[in-house]
Amino acid sequence: MKISEILKNRRVTVSFEVFPPKEWDKIENTKKTVREMAESKPSFMSVTYGAAGTRAGFTTEIAREVENNGVTALSHLTCLTSTKDKIDSVLDEWQASGIENILALRGDIPEGFVFPDEQHFHHACELVKIIKERGGFCIGGACYPEVHPDSASRVEDIQHLKEKVDCGLDFLTTQMFFDNEVFFRFKENCLIKGIDIPIIAGIMPITNANQIKRSVELSGCKFPKKFEKIIERFGDNPKAMKQAGIVYATEQIIDLMANGQNNIHIYTMNKPDVAGSIMKGLSEIINE
Numbered sequence: 001m002k003i004s005e006i007l008k009n010r011r012v013t014v015s016f017e018v019f020p021p022k023e024w025d026k027i028e029n030t031k032k033t034v035r036e037m038a039e040s041k042p043s044f045m046s047v048t049y050g051a052a053g054t055r056a057g058f059t060t061e062i063a064r065e066v067e068n069n070g071v072t073a074l075s076h077l078t079c080l081t082s083t084k085d086k087i088d089s090v091l092d093e094w095q096a097s098g099i100e101n102i103l104a105l106r107g108d109i110p111e112g113f114v115f116p117d118e119q120h121f122h123h124a125c126e127l128v129k130i131i132k133e134r135g136g137f138c139i140g141g142a143c144y145p146e147v148h149p150d151s152a153s154r155v156e157d158i159q160h161l162k163e164k165v166d167c168g169l170d171f172l173t174t175q176m177f178f179d180n181e182v183f184f185r186f187k188e189n190c191l192i193k194g195i196d197i198p199i200i201a202g203i204m205p206i207t208n209a210n211q212i213k214r215s216v217e218l219s220g221c222k223f224p225k226k227f228e229k230i231i232e233r234f235g236d237n238p239k240a241m242k243q244a245g246i247v248y249a250t251e252q253i254i255d256l257m258a259n260g261q262n263n264i265h266i267y268t269m270n271k272p273d274v275a276g277s278i279m280k281g282l283s284e285i286i287n288e
């Protein structure tokens with residue numbers, strides 16, 4: 001099913017992200033993770049794509065497993081290190097496999113990367129155009145409530161976001177954020193700019209202290225004082241930190257929903273127990 005239809009037909013959606021393994025011999029473990037996560041009945045599950053674009057087959061295999069478990073799959077696709085021919089062959093394969101939803105991304109720029117020639121992509125909007133021209137796919141894109149780290153300013157970032165949306169996006173998913181006020185301000189700025197497609201709020205449950213450094217490196221996101229206190233108090237106690245991280249993410253989602261944000265995406269870090277605990281904490285709220 002197309003994600004645009006899911007977003008249109010359901011009042012509330014909670015989706016999960018899963019990432020494929022780095023080595024093929026671990027693929028069965030990830031499939032098991034998918035099966036366990038599917039038991040929590042997410043609205044759909046997204047499957048990430050290797051940053052260098054070298055493991056497209058891994059994403060395809062995991063997306064198929066998601067669909068085989070009765071859950072709609074959203075396959076991520078990055079373009080920065082791919083050629084247009086390579087992207088075409090991935091799209092051919094996905095179309096043949098019945099994959100209907102793609103999150104069209106640029107990918108991070110590796111250090112020292114030189115843009116080779118016109119066969120290569122510079123921005124996600126070029127990928128969106130190609131997928132749109134082909135037809136048949138529902139297309140999502142990424143957005144950044146705390147501004148993409150490559151952008152010189154918030155104004156420039158939102159201008160490029162508007163251009164990307166106009167290339168044919170059906171929905172947006174945000175980078176993780178921990179302060180809902182940041183998200184509400186971003187959503188308002190999108191509306192002012194005329195960006196009126198659904199925006200899915202990305203929530204990352206922080207369940208261990210090591211995740212924090214990595215999350216900041218990846219997203220440049222800031223932690224509110226309330227969360228810093230949790231880390232200070234429970235960061236050295238893995239069980240307590242996990243419990244506090246799950247409760248923080250659940251409360252963050254409840255606050256978003258109470259303020260009218262009905263589409264949530266959970267960066268599950270391939271942890272079915274964490275995803276399942278959050279879903280349990282929302283059981284009546286989701287069906288309200």
Ligand code: FAD
Nearest residue numbers: 048049051076105106107108123124142148150151160175
């Ligand atoms: P773009 O939309 O191209 O934007 C990147 C930067 O370029 C921004 O600063 C933007 O303002 C600027 N820009 C855009 N268009 C123009 C233009 N025409 N002229 C000048 N500047 C412009 N990475 C992976 O490798 N695999 C994944 O599976 C993956 N999944 C992700 C899922 C989500 C929900 C998010 C938020 C990110 C994900 N990423 C993933 C990370 C993503 O690839 C990086 O954040 C990357 O640096 C930017 O990708 P983008 O698609 O947002 O790029």
